[in-house]
Amino acid sequence: xxxxxxxxxxxxxxxxxxxxxxxxxxxxxxxxxxxxxxxxxxxxxxxxxxxxxxxxxxxxxxxxxxxxxxxxxxxxxxxxxxxxxxxxxxxxxxxxxxxxxxxxxxxxxxxxxxxxxxxxxxxxxxxxxxxxxxxxxxxxxxxxxxxxxxxxxxxxxxxxxxxxxxxxxxxxxxxxxxxxxxxxxxxxxxxxxxxxxxxxxxxxxxxxxxxxxxxxxxxxxxxxxxxxxxxxxxxxxxxxxxxxxxxxxxxxxxxxxxxxxxxxxxxxxxxxxxxxxxxxxxxxxxxxxxxxxxxxxxxxxxxxxxxxxxxxxxxxxxxxxxxxxxxxxxxxxxxxxxxxxxxxxxxxxxxxxxxxxxxxxxxxxxxxxxxxxxxxxxxxxxxxxxxxxxxxxxxxxxxxxxxxxxxxxxxxxxxxxxxxxxxxxxxxxxxxxxxxxxxxxxxxxxxxxxxxxxxxxxxxxxxxxxxxxxxxxxxxxxxxxxxxxxxxxxxxxxxxxxxxxxxxxxxxxxxxxxxxxxxxxxxxxxxxxxxxxxxxxxxxxxxxxxxxxxxxxxxxxxxxxxxxxxxxxxxxxxxxxxxxxxxxxxxxxxxxxxxxxxxxxxxxxxxxxxxxxxxxxxxxxxxxxxxxxxxxxxxxxxxxxxxxxxxxxxxxxxxxxxxxxxxxxxxxxxxxxxxxxxxxxxxxxxxxxxxxxxxxxxxxxxxxxxxxxxxxxxxxxxxxxxxxxxxxxxxxxxxxxxxxxxxxxxxxxxxxxxxxxxxxxxxxxxxxxxxxxxxxxxxxxxxxxxxxxxxxxxxxxxxxxxxxxxxxxxxxxxxxxxxxxxxxxxxxxxxxxxxxxxxxxxxxxxxxxxxxxxxxxxxxxxxxxxxxxxxxxxxxxxxxxxxxxxxxxxxxxxxxxxxxxxxxxxxxxx
Ligand code: ADP
Ligand code: MG
Numbered sequence: 069x070x071x072x073x074x075x076x077x078x079x080x081x082x083x084x085x086x087x088x089x090x091x092x093x094x095x096x097x098x099x100x101x102x103x104x105x106x107x108x109x110x111x112x113x114x115x116x117x118x119x120x121x122x123x124x125x126x127x128x129x130x131x132x133x134x135x136x137x138x139x140x141x142x143x144x145x146x147x148x149x150x151x152x153x154x155x156x157x158x159x160x161x162x163x164x165x166x167x168x169x170x171x172x173x174x175x176x177x178x179x180x181x182x183x184x185x186x187x188x189x190x191x192x193x194x195x196x197x198x199x200x201x202x203x204x205x206x207x208x209x210x211x212x213x214x215x216x217x218x219x220x221x222x223x224x225x226x227x228x229x230x231x232x233x234x235x236x237x238x239x240x241x242x243x244x245x246x247x248x249x250x251x252x253x254x255x256x257x258x259x260x261x262x263x264x265x266x267x268x269x270x271x272x273x274x275x276x277x278x279x280x281x282x283x284x285x286x287x288x289x290x291x292x293x294x295x296x297x298x299x300x301x302x303x304x305x306x307x308x309x310x311x312x313x314x315x316x317x318x319x320x321x322x323x324x325x326x327x328x329x330x331x332x333x334x335x336x337x338x339x340x341x342x343x344x345x346x347x348x349x350x351x352x353x354x355x356x357x358x359x360x361x362x363x364x365x366x367x368x369x370x371x372x373x374x375x376x377x378x379x380x381x382x383x384x385x386x387x388x389x390x391x392x393x394x395x396x397x398x399x400x401x402x403x404x405x406x407x408x409x410x411x412x413x414x415x416x417x418x419x420x421x422x423x424x425x426x427x428x429x430x431x432x433x434x435x436x437x438x439x440x441x442x443x444x445x446x447x448x449x450x451x452x453x454x455x456x457x458x459x460x461x462x463x464x465x466x467x468x469x470x471x472x473x474x475x476x477x478x479x480x481x482x483x484x485x486x487x488x489x490x491x492x493x494x495x496x497x498x499x500x501x502x503x504x505x506x507x508x509x510x511x512x513x514x515x516x517x518x519x520x521x522x523x524x525x526x527x528x529x530x531x532x533x534x535x536x537x538x539x540x541x542x543x544x545x546x547x548x549x550x551x552x553x554x555x556x557x558x559x560x561x562x563x564x565x566x567x568x569x570x571x572x573x574x575x576x577x578x579x580x581x582x583x584x585x586x587x588x589x590x591x592x593x594x595x596x597x598x599x600x601x602x603x604x605x606x607x608x609x610x611x612x613x614x615x616x617x618x619x620x621x622x623x624x625x626x627x628x629x630x631x632x633x634x635x636x637x638x639x640x641x642x643x644x645x646x647x648x649x650x651x652x653x654x655x656x657x658x659x660x661x662x663x664x665x666x667x668x669x670x671x672x673x674x675x676x677x678x679x680x681x682x683x684x685x686x687x688x689x690x691x692x693x694x695x696x697x698x699x700x701x702x703x704x705x706x707x708x709x710x711x712x713x714x715x716x717x718x719x720x721x722x723x724x725x726x727x728x729x730x731x732x733x734x735x736x737x738x739x740x741x742x743x744x745x746x747x748x749x750x751x752x753x754x755x756x757x758x759x760x761x762x763x764x765x766x767x768x769x770x771x772x773x774x775x776x777x778x779x780x781x782x783x784x785x786x787x788x789x790x791x792x793x794x795x796x797x798x799x800x801x802x803x804x805x806x807x808x809x810x811x812x813x814x815x816x817x818x819x820x821x822x823x824x825x826x827x828x829x830x831x832x833x834x835x836x837x838x839x840x841x842x843x844x845x846x847x848x849x850x851x852x853x854x855x856x857x858x859x860x861x862x863x864x865x866x867x868x869x870x871x872x873x874x875x876x877x878x879x880x881x882x883x884x885x886x887x888x889x890x891x892x893x894x895x896x897x898x899x900x901x902x903x904x905x906x907x908x909x910x911x912x913x914x915x916x917x918x919x920x921x922x923x924x925x926x927x928x929x930x931x932x933x934x935x936x937x938x939x940x941x942x943x944x945x946x947x948x949x950x951x952x953x954x955x956x957x958x959x960x961x962x963x964x965x966x967x968x969x970x971x972x973x974x975x976x977x978x
Contacts, residue, residue: 373769
């Protein structure tokens with residue numbers, strides 16, 4: 069057990085003797101024993117004992133101590149004023165944080181100030197803007213099983229909630245892999261797991277939070293859901309989903325903490341109710357108004373490997389730039405709302421041509437209408453993060469400025485609507501109609517809240533003049549009183565004849581009349597001495613005192629009335645949560661569409677033609693035709709890019725791609741997949757023309773995604789990924805295989821590569837792009853009906869290799885590895901010897917050579933052994949020739965090349 073968590077042992081031993089305050093601390097630690105408790109003492113959040121030692125080190129704050137009759141306890145505190153940055157560090161270190169605030173004013177009751185946990189901050193449930201990335205969701209997940217939890221085939225449900233925006237999703241599957249894929253799609257920061265939940269589905273960067281098992285109970289979860297949504301049983305597909313969603317809701321309520329979040333302290337009585345946190349009506353999160361149940365099969369499936377290798381959200385360091393991602397290229401959104409929407413679209417590309425076309429129509433119209441697009445972009449820039457704003461308003465965490473921000477956003481809406489008034493596009497028309505300017509809400513805020521309110525909402529200056537008669541009266545009284553005092557100086561000077569008489573104010577004594585020592589003679593009867601200074605005396609009069617009390621009383625009551633009114637207005641706005649969310653949704657989609665159109669125009673993308681499978685002109689099957697395709701990310705990171713075509717149909721669906729290292733194989737395969745993905749997002753694509761039938765799933769095995777840190781060898785990882793592909797791909801999948809079979813001996817590698825190719829061709833039927841350095845595979849392609857070869861041309865100029873990055877039909881003539889070795893500075897003599905060896909090997913092998921024969925010869929014996937067995941003695945023994953042909957010199961370091969040559973030479977000499 070982490071000594072920073074739970075009740076400190078030193079305190080536990082003598083709990084009953086502790087001072088009341090320390091007992092409070094001890095008890096809160098016991099209640100929130102999976103979190104570091106930040107305990108408000110005045111202007112600081114304090115931690116004690118183990119937690120203090122931990123936070124002092126982590127946060128680099130001073131470790132002090134607090135002593136009482138029971139002992140001395142280590143203590144470390146952080147200032148409340150900028151607590152967020154400290155909390156962020158605690159979260160980063162893997163802790164949850166329970167914030168225990170003073171929930172009554174000191175002195176309000178006798179005894180110790182009441183404190184309660186007002187919020188539990190965990191990585192997945194953040195609502196603080198300071199701790200959140202604006203343009204991406206921050207999800208907390210819940211994973212649960214169905215009732216038949218024990219059985220192997222038990223269904224697994226996944227619920228996902230963004231507490232800051234109210235986005236709430238649920239899905240389920242009987243396949244563990246499918247759930248794991250959904251988890252990586254949404255990348256939750258935290259997952260709440262119930263009894264026998266498969267926590268091993270969760271990636272390492274996801275904090276696992278074990279949570280009250282009873283919350284996962286079917287009936288309890290169902291009841292919790294019913295408190296939020298009408299008829300959850302109809303909304304969700306299974307018991308497992310109900311359990312996951314219900315538990316997640318109670319967790320979301322729990323992290324809101326025990327007390328209200330109102331900025332004013334609540335009374336001790338109210339804080340008491342926190343013992344029933346799980347059931348408490350008061351913790352209802354009003355802004356969770358919609359729950360979307362989806363089936364993973366409704367979207368193009370991208371597993372974690374594909375997300376990474378297609379560079380959707382995370383850069384591959386090869387391109388050397390952090391923004392070198394698909395989302396980095398496409399994100400021209402103007403608002404946080406749009407940024408999140410775009411990411412959601414990229415995460416979940418569509419399958420149905422109609423839905424894709426609807427987005428494409430909108431993108432096309434916006435691409436053409438330059439002025440409208442630019443104007444919309446400018447307007448959308450003034451749109452605040454409405455989802456998080458209404459969340460805060462609804463959780464009673466919003467201040468007056470937040471309400472003004474809402475009002476400012478609403479003010480933009482009519483203008484946005486106007487820009488779309490003449491649209492012919494269905495999708496844009498519907499967005500136009502959904503843009504509710506919420507005139508009533510805007511009017512309410514305009515009437516009620518001053519235009520530039522202070523941050524504090526308890527100290528007045530928030531509510532506008534004329535909104536409330538009582539408030540205006542109180543303010544009038546205060547104003548009149550002040551005016552009377554302002555005039556007092558003049559009046560008293562005249563009355564007393566003391567020209568230097570002054571009226572002033574100080575916070576201890578209030579208003580006073582000051583008379584300098586020489587004039588004290590002339591002080592009238594009714595002056596009462598208050599304070600003696602060196603050169604003067606200060607007085608009050610009963611009348612002045614009376615006026616002052618009146619002013620102070622009126623001001624105090626005005627502040628209170630303002631706070632009351634503010635809370636009322638905030639509640640009234642909160643009641644419109646669904647309309648605000650509907651507006652947010654429309655603005656988000658519009659921003660995402662404008663962003664896609666902007667990128668399309670800026671980078672010269674074209675509208676892809678989407679065809680329903682089965683209606684293709686080329687027969688009944690798949691189509692994938694790209695003219696002049698480019699890699700959207702690579703083309704942005706370098707000066708020039710050579711466009712390439714692609715053409716796939718049912719009877720031409722497995723491409724074996726060869727070419728020397730660095731010629732463009734990997735880039736080509738990725739760009740094809742990215743173009744397909746973008747098209748299914750509803751985006752224009754980097755090509756001069758594209759026509760395709762949607763695919764269900766993209767599989768990749770691209771490049772070296774080592775998992776050595778995870779304790780598995782590269783080869784193991786590769787085979788693992790391959791196994792998934794071979795098991796799950798079908799004729800609706802797009803499969804990219806890049807240099808498969810590198811992690812083992814060349815003979816083994818080639819045998820594996822060949823077997824995979826055959827399997828994908830004969831049994832799976834997926835659209836497959838296979839880049840390989842195993843040349844014999846190109847010959848295999850000739851034997852497989854629906855396979856074909858592509859290669860990258862390179863030119864040799866004066867013995868040097870020039871890359872054209874141009875793809876062409878057929879197989880590469882050689883690996884050019886030897887030439888690349890020259891360019892890399894491998895000594896001339898070694899290169900010459902290598903040339904001889906390659907020539908000898910070429911002379912020795914005929915088309916349909918032993919490697920091909922081997923793999924088809926026997927299904928029992930491993931291919932490599934068979935190859936060795938069929939060796940016929942020539943100038944160069946066949947095993948050496950085979951190894952040489954398959955040897956990828958370009959991927960070897962000079963030293964490795966030398967070692968390899970040395971080994972082969974010795975083999976020859978044997
Ligand atoms: P391979 O997989 O054949 O070893 P890559 O696809 O990794 O080669 O390409 C190597 C480099 O060549 C890329 O990083 C890129 O800079 C450049 N390149 C690839 N394709 C093109 C292209 N079509 N136009 C311009 N440069 C390209
Ligand atoms: Mg490559």
